[in-house]
Amino acid sequence: MQATYKEIAEYLVKAETEKFETPRVTAELKNDLTVEEGYLVQEEIVKMKLAEGRKIIGPKMGLTSRAKMTQMNVDEPIYGYVFDYMLIESGGTVRLNDLIHPKAEAEIAFVIGKDIEGPGITGAQVLAATEYVVPALEIIDSRYENFNFTLPDVVADNASTSRVVLGNSLKKPESLDLDLVGVTLSINGEIKELGAGAAVLGHPANSIAMLANMLAKKGEKIREGDVILSGAITGAVMLAEGDQVVGKFDGFQDVTFKVQ
Numbered sequence: 475m476q477a478t479y480k481e482i483a484e485y486l487v488k489a490e491t492e493k494f495e496t497p498r499v500t501a502e503l504k505n506d507l508t509v510e511e512g513y514l515v516q517e518e519i520v521k522m523k524l525a526e527g528r529k530i531i532g533p534k535m536g537l538t539s540r541a542k543m544t545q546m547n548v549d550e551p552i553y554g555y556v557f558d559y560m561l562i563e564s565g566g567t568v569r570l571n572d573l574i575h576p577k578a579e580a581e582i583a584f585v586i587g588k589d590i591e592g593p594g595i596t597g598a599q600v601l602a603a604t605e606y607v608v609p610a611l612e613i614i615d616s617r618y619e620n621f622n623f624t625l626p627d628v629v630a631d632n633a634s635t636s637r638v639v640l641g642n643s644l645k646k647p648e649s650l651d652l653d654l655v656g657v658t659l660s661i662n663g664e665i666k667e668l669g670a671g672a673a674v675l676g677h678p679a680n681s682i683a684m685l686a687n688m689l690a691k692k693g694e695k696i697r698e699g700d701v702i703l704s705g706a707i708t709g710a711v712m713l714a715e716g717d718q719v720v721g722k723f724d725g726f727q728d729v730t731f732k733v734q
């Protein structure tokens with residue numbers, strides 16, 4: 475049980491690239507893994523991907539709504555990183571062959587116009603530094619068996635990040651009340667999940683503020699140009715072959731993809 479952070483990172487990246495579900499790190503490699511150590515594993519994963527020539531689109535927040543915390547049985551927000559190879563355009567296709575056991579969730583993304591450096595950042599400061607807000611569907615794909623994990627495990631696994639479908643309609647953050655944006659997530663015409671922006675820490679901008687303050691503990695900041703998911707508003711829905719997935723966000727164009 476003496477695996478290094480790098481070995482744990484390699485174990486998780488192998489599961490991602492070879493598309494198999496794997497036992498939890500805390501069950502198999504290091505049962506005393508802490509959340510802080512989970513982030514050290516995540517940093518190794520980020521380094522591996524950057525070394526392969528992948529580019530960071532931005533950090534993302536996860537487990538920021540009650541729906542998600544209850545569904546996943548964890549009680550603290552976390553962050554991870556989205557890379558260029560994970561982006562799928564709205565109207566595009568998610569291939570089951572590329573993934574393990576994907577689920578979809580509806581989120582608001584922030585396009586950042588100015589660096590945001592914590593600590594002490596507020597939602598209002600985030601909104602002032604945001605160029606645009608965009609609706610998004612995230613496809614999460616925990617590398618762990620049955621999406622079963624503890625908080626340190628999911629942090630190590632880059633917060634289950636797998637694919638992101640960004641919407642085509644951008645809005646200025648001051649042009650709407652993001653907390654009041656109603657959202658439905660439908661599959662094959664049937665609403666599976668619904669909610670409003672306020673489900674994410676009262677207002678999705680609070681999630682980005684929390685991210686800035688978490689990054690500050692590591693001497694890092696949110697950067698101009700980052701596109702950041704603020705965390706799922708609703709629970710995540712398992713995907714199956716042939717699914718047509720539609721996220722409706724009040725005031726925006728729909729975000730859609732199909733599963734093949």
Ligand code: OOG
Pocket residue numbers: 535536537538539542546579581612614616621628633634635704705706
């Ligand atoms: C962890 C990822 C959570 C979100 O938006 O809450 C996340 C998981 O649920 O597997 O991306």
Ligand code: MG
Pocket residue numbers: 535536579581612614703705706
């Ligand atoms: Mg998410």
